[in-house]
Amino acid sequence: MKRFPIWSWFWFLIGLLYFFMPLVSTLEFSLRMIKGKYTLEAYRVAFQDPEFYRNFGFSLLWASLTIVISLLLVVPTAYWVQLKLPKARPYVEFVTLMPFVVPAVVLTFGLIRLYGRPPLVLTTTPTALIVGYVVLSLPYMYRSVDSGLRAVDIRTLTEAAQSLGAGWGTILKDVIFPNLRVALLSGIFLTFAIVMGEFTFAALMSWPAFGPYIEQIGSMRAYTPQAISLMSFVITWGSIMLIQWVGRGARGQQIQIGGAR
Amino acid sequence: MAVERSPRADADPRQDQGDAPSARPPGKPFSWTWVGVAPFFLFAFLFLILPSASIVVRSFEGPGGTWTVQNILDIFQKSDIRNAYKLSLQISATTAIGGAFFGFLLAYAVTIGGLPKAVRNFMLTFSGVASNFAGVPLAFAFVATMGNAGLVTRLLEGTLNFDIHQAGFSIYNFWGLSIVYMYFQFPLMVLVMAPALDGLRREWREACENLGGSTFHYWRYVAFPILAPTLLGTAILLFGNAFGAYATAYAFTGSFLNLVTIVIGAQIQGDVLYNPGLGNAMALGMILIMSLVMMVYLWSQRRAARWLR
Numbered sequence: 237m238k239r240f241p242i243w244s245w246f247w248f249l250i251g252l253l254y255f256f257m258p259l260v261s262t263l264e265f266s267l268r269m270i271k272g273k274y275t276l277e278a279y280r281v282a283f284q285d286p287e288f289y290r291n292f293g294f295s296l297l298w299a300s301l302t303i304v305i306s307l308l309l310v311v312p313t314a315y316w317v318q319l320k321l322p323k324a325r326p327y328v329e330f331v332t333l334m335p336f337v338v339p340a341v342v343l344t345f346g347l348i349r350l351y352g353r354p355p356l357v358l359t360t361t362p363t364a365l366i367v368g369y370v371v372l373s374l375p376y377m378y379r380s381v382d383s384g385l386r387a388v389d390i391r392t393l394t395e396a397a398q399s400l401g402a403g404w405g406t407i408l409k410d411v412i413f414p415n416l417r418v419a420l421l422s423g424i425f426l427t428f429a430i431v432m433g434e435f436t437f438a439a440l441m442s443w444p445a446f447g448p449y450i451e452q453i454g455s456m457r458a459y460t461p462q463a464i465s466l467m468s469f470v471i472t473w474g475s476i477m478l479i480q481w482v483g484r485g486a487r488g489q490q491i492q493i494g495g496a497r
Numbered sequence: 498m499a500v501e502r503s504p505r506a507d508a509d510p511r512q513d514q515g516d517a518p519s520a521r522p523p524g525k526p527f528s529w530t531w532v533g534v535a536p537f538f539l540f541a542f543l544f545l546i547l548p549s550a551s552i553v554v555r556s557f558e559g560p561g562g563t564w565t566v567q568n569i570l571d572i573f574q575k576s577d578i579r580n581a582y583k584l585s586l587q588i589s590a591t592t593a594i595g596g597a598f599f600g601f602l603l604a605y606a607v608t609i610g611g612l613p614k615a616v617r618n619f620m621l622t623f624s625g626v627a628s629n630f631a632g633v634p635l636a637f638a639f640v641a642t643m644g645n646a647g648l649v650t651r652l653l654e655g656t657l658n659f660d661i662h663q664a665g666f667s668i669y670n671f672w673g674l675s676i677v678y679m680y681f682q683f684p685l686m687v688l689v690m691a692p693a694l695d696g697l698r699r700e701w702r703e704a705c706e707n708l709g710g711s712t713f714h715y716w717r718y719v720a721f722p723i724l725a726p727t728l729l730g731t732a733i734l735l736f737g738n739a740f741g742a743y744a745t746a747y748a749f750t751g752s753f754l755n756l757v758t759i760v761i762g763a764q765i766q767g768d769v770l771y772n773p774g775l776g777n778a779m780a781l782g783m784i785l786i787m788s789l790v791m792m793v794y795l796w797s798q799r800r801a802a803r804w805l806r
Contacts, residue, residue, distance in 0.1 A: 248620065262642070264648050328537065336787065430629070450637065454633070
């Protein structure tokens with residue numbers, strides 16, 4: 237006969253409290269803009285600001301560009317390493333761990349100092365920003381794709397396609413891609429969540445983005461920043477839920493380590 | 498293509514253990530297969546290695562293009578900078594230990610602690626979300642929680658008639674920021690520890706009991722030694738996580754707290770140290786500490802892989 241796991245419940249409840257107290261508080265706070273009653277005024281104000289849409293739009297743009305470049309960089313590399321060049325694996329893995337070793341603020345510092353002056357100036361265009369985001373996304377993207385590649389027998393699939401006369405383009409598009417769908421979507425949603433809330437790169441390189449916008453609003457107004465923070469949480473939450481939803485049935489959950497924020 | 502599998506006498510034996518043996522015949526000086534990964538490494542070289550290397554080189558640059566080690570010495574000698582490192586290290590250690598401890602208990606509760614499966618799934622999902630919820634929004638969430646007009650502040654005032662701000666407690670300090678950091682620290686521990694705790698086999702416990710061991714013996718001599726590398730590795734990961742954090746601290750405390758990342762951020766926006774070389778040296782210090790963190794983490798992962806799989 238098992239005893240009632242009182243301590244387990246105790247710690248679980250503490251954890252629950254820790255998780256939800258800030259969220260409940262943020263919600264409650266965001267509703268208090270008009271004294272004495274709960275209204276959605278803060279949300280109305282937030283949605284009225286044209287800057288909100290502009291910054292949000294820019295973050296969407298940055299996120300899309302980051303995802304495309306990250307995919308183009310990571311998918312062929314991971315595939316090639318798995319298929320033809322296992323020797324390169326330690327080096328690739330080393331690179332994907334580097335963003336943890338070089339924190340965002342340090343990388344920004346390095347990028348601005350290096351590419352802020354000739355011969356190669358990248359800070360006058362959003363290139364340096366996107367590049368930073370891609371670096372930030374590398375660990376997540378690579379590990380998603382790599383675990384996806386390991387889960388299917390990529391070699392046999394490739395050889396089968398080749399023996400049926402498929403070229404590399406067809407192999408990647410019609411054979412490898414569909415098998416990697418879950419892995420790719422995981423990497424994409426995670427990168428999306430990270431870029432949408434990112435502050436360090438955009439703020440220090442002075443590009444419009446959602447993260448710096450929330451921070452600016454925070455120094456100007458009360459209540460609206462909390463309303464927007466809650467939206468930001470919903471974006472993160474939605475992305476993670478989507479990852480779990482597309483990955484349901486797939487075995488094992490990946491632990492993602494990346495750069496600190 | 499099956500010919501590829503045929504082992505060669507002179508092939509590296511390590512290569513044949515993986516599921517994908519090298520297509521590259523040994524002894525050939527250059528193989529075109531490396532071209533396939535060239536874009537990736539070129540990108541990494543340009544935007545990761547080169548910026549880091551430039552930080553290293555410029556740390557030794559003195560005024561007027563001279564070479565000096567004074568910047569490195571300044572880190573230890575200038576009290577501002579020494580204090581920044583001290584505070585960053587303290588807050589990282591505090592939240593790493595706190596996060597690891599609390600995260601472990603939670604992971605234990607939802608895996609082998611006898612809670613229903615739904616609770617476990619819920620906790621793991623939420624940990625995935627919380628560990629990725631950091632930066633500016635997190636800072637504002639905590640302002641709404643325990644700031645001057647925060648919900649918890651008002652609840653404490655209303656129910657216990659206890660005004661935390663009258664009691665001389667400000668949240669925009671070391672402990673306040675630690676509480677904020679913990680929000681993304683302990684979920685990471687839960688995510689790592691849950692599979693590790695699942696990996697503890699029933700047979701090990703039974704074997705221990707058959708040999709007359711108590712629960713204490715099981716944890717002391719079986720489970721803990723197996724879990725120790727994972728615990729250590731994750732704690733050190735949390736340490737690095739907090740050490741490199743910038744956005745959360747900046748949005749929460751502004752520049753009240755003298756953290757290394759905050760100083761570097763200020764240095765980027767305007768040369769607050771009045772010495773570009775010193776800024777580079779501070780960044781170099783971060784890279785070195787993070788490298789150390791990564792080495793311990795990788796080492797502990799290898800140790801952990803022996804038992805848990």
